[in-house]
Amino acid sequence: MFGKIKFAAIIVGGTAGILWVVNLPYPMIRQPVAQAAPLLLLPSFMSMDLHYRGAIDSLEQADQLISKATSIADIERGGEKVKDAKKHLEYLPVWFLGYYPQRYCTLFGCSWKFTFDEFEQARQRVARLEAVAFQDKNALVPFNEAQKALLTAKQEYQEAKNTKDREIAIASWQTAIDKLDQISQQTFAGKNSQTQLAAYKRDFENVQISNFIAAAQEFDLEAQKVKSTNSQAASELWQQAITRLEQVPNKNPRYLDAQKLIAAYQVKQNTVVDQRSSTLIEAGKQYALAAAKSAQNPPHTTQRWGQIGELWEDAIQQLKRIEVTEPSYVEAQTLIAQYQTNLGTIKIRQQMESDAVEILNEANKEIQRLIASPPTDKNQIRAEIQGVMTQLNTIKPGTTAYAESQRLLTLANQRIQQLK
Structure with a gap:
């Protein structure tokens, strides 16, 4: 009994050995066998068919997962599918391309064709998808770092107690946004960052503008406290407030608020720096206001127009007393130009009335x-x-x-x- 089993094992082992030899990837062995007994090559053809289909399926799945990724898990899964496709291609024998078993396909009806060009295209596709998956994974590193830095900056801004701390947090916030903006848009992380950047930039601009205004108001309060004892320090504080407010873009909804504050702080600054010229400008404006009120509800007599003209002349004379070396000189000259135009109009009306x-x-x-x-x-x-x-x-x-x-x-x- 044992002898029969041993004999059967030898027969099976010998048959397996023969099949292994004839299925080796050598054309000089396979070609004669394919012509005489193609059934002996069935194991290798089944293996090739398996790996061919496996390579095609894995490539299609990898392409779908990577090119249409909706999450990081898709990228990871797509990378695994690329590796599977690469392994399947490694099992496909290139030598077989010139020795296709016509007789084998006649007997068993091959349902696929495998050409050298197809093999090369598959390899190129694997390389491309492998590179895309690699780039996508690499891009996730700066993406995650920037996201983390942005959240940290937001938290620091909310916890900030003063302008200096808020500005440090805002600088970190801006750096995080810049990092997101630099990620290649060809990657999954880049596409995700672009969809989020619009909201990030909008929130950042709102916070930045709010900080400009809040900082300016803080500088104003400090200036008010020291103006009576240190006018130079107060002037510098108001200048810092004005500098912050000048950074508010004109397209922002709070631009007009910023401009009103700038005007108010400039008046305060001029008051402490140039008391004399500020007084003269204020006097000129009072004369101009009186002239404008007197000119309301015409017609007026020649004498009345003359009196109105005198008020405009008084306003101009006040402003002309401001020297070129004084800080308010430019403002005074601007007002003089306006008042002289008004005076000219009044003189025309006076002459018209007289005529x-x-x-x-x-x-x-x-x-x-x-x-x-x-x-x-x-x-x-x-x-x-x-x-x-x-x-x-x-x-x-x-x-x-x-x-x-x-x-x-x-x-x-x-x-x-x-x-x-």
């Missing part, structure tokens, strides 16, 4: 003369009335004489109609 009154008076004298001694000839009367109407038509709106001129024109026109 209108004079014309009206002349017209009235002519009318009285016609009433006292009217010509006997109708055509002559009509011509003299037309002359008076021509004079009255030169009186411009906005003068005290305009309403009366219109009334006289109506009466003159009626008189002409009666003479027809």
Whole structure:
């Protein structure tokens, strides 16, 4: 019994040995066997078929997982599939490409074809996906570091007790955003960071603007405390406040608030630095305000326009006392230019009023003369009335004489109609 078992084992072992030899990857052995007994090559063909399908399936899965990744786990899984595809390709014999078993395929109906070009393309695809997976994994390192740094900066900003600490946290926040912005957008981490960056930058800008305004207000409070004892230190504090506020971009909703604060702090700064010129500017503005109020609700008499013009001249004279060496000189010159333009307008209105009154008076004298001694000839009367109407038509709106001129024109026109 034992002998039979031993004999059977020898037979099986010998058969296995023969199959192993004929399935070795050597064309000089496989080619004659493929022509005479292709069934003996069945194990190697089954193995090739298995690895061929395994390589194709693994490549497709890897491509889907990496190119359409939705999480880090997809990248990891995709990398594993690339490794599987690479192993399957290593088991596919390149030597087989020139010795395809036609007789074997005739007998058993091969359902796939394997060419050298396909093999090379598969290898290139594996290399590409392997590189993409490698880059994606590498990009996750700065992505995770930047995310962690950003969260830390936010926490530090919330816990900050003063402007200095807040600005240190903001600087770290900006650095974290810059790191995220530098990650290649071709990677999974880069695509994720780009979708988040818009929100990060918006939050950062809001925090930065809030800090600019909060810092400026803190500097203002400090300046108010020391202005009576140290005007130079107060001026420097207000300058720091202004510098912070000037960084608020004009597209930001809080830009106008920042500009109002800048204007207020500049006035305070000028007050402590240049008391004399500040007083002169304030005096000039008071004269200008009085002139503007007096000019409301025209028309006014020639005398009234003259008084308004004098107020503008007084405002200009106050501002002209500010020397070129004084800090407020530029502001004073700007106001002088505005006030001189207003003064010119007032002088035009005054002259227009004077001319209108004079014309009206002349017209009235002519009318009285016609009433006292009217010509006997109708055509002559009509011509003299037309002359008076021509004079009255030169009186411009906005003068005290305009309403009366219109009334006289109506009466003159009626008189002409009666003479027809």
